[in-house]
Amino acid sequence: MIEPVLDAVLRAPDTFGSRGEARGALVTAGLAPELADWLLLNLEAAADRYRWRVDRRALAALHARSAREDLWPVVEGPRQWSLRCVRGAASPYVNERDAQRLQAAGCPVVTIDGAGHFLHAERPREVVDAVAAGRAGAGPPAGDNGQPRPRDSAAASRPARARAPPSPAPPALHRGSRTCRARAGRRRAPARSPRRRRPDPARCPAA
Structure with a gap:
């Protein structure tokens, strides 16, 4: 039960020189080695010693209060x-x-x-x-007496909302169609030959 463990923790010293010393104290108090190892997780290093990181008396009071709750x-x-x-x-x-x-x-x-x-x-x-x-x-989550919880009656009686039909896909365009040729003409701009600048007589060297 919990009481022997709390009693062993309460009677243990406040600090220890090593974790092995703390483990030995808990095992000597009658706790199983694996349980003592788990309780060692509540120790923290403080200078050159180890101390409890939890308030042991507050923990015992919490257990006493929770044991009375329904x-x-x-x-x-x-x-x-x-x-x-x-x-x-x-x-x-x-x-x-x-x-x-x-x-x-x-x-x-x-x-x-x-x-x-x-x-x-x-x-x-x-x-x-x-x-x-x-x-x-x-x-599914259980309701009273472990029975599956029924769905909300209002939600269950509500009719399912019809989904709108998908939009029709645009007709395929063939390369030979007028629309396809017109779109191709809009996409492809006519190539323009680069304009040549006329030479500036002022900058041209004399022959």
Whole structure:
């Protein structure tokens, strides 16, 4: 669950001499190595030490507040998007009763064996495959009880707008036609011979 992870993060020192020291502290607190590696992403270098880049106490308060909120209306109410739940088999966060309720609301539930709550850190490849499979087979956005949302009744009853017929193509011109010869005559201007300048007697040298 989330509580042991938050407890380990809250009890960890504020700074560390190295990332390895931070990893060792988290693993000693009982966290899995892959989960500790994921939590190390929240460290930043500060001078010659590493410190947490997040407010750990504010994070714990956020979790406590979100745990009290009822999000079922978002799942079961009308929506314009599709949902897909990916859970870890070792995590009781989404139990079987919740899984059945999610599926009844049109939200498929995928269970990854051997993964806990932080399955994106424990089984990243399986999570990517599950999400990609859901995007590839995603249908139309679900409405109430997971049924496809009907189209707008006004838009459905509106008759289709007829398209204007395409403009007829201009008739082809043959080389022998009068129009073709006239156009050719307008395009081709008659060649003019270059005008010769008369010599200027003042500039011509005397013979």
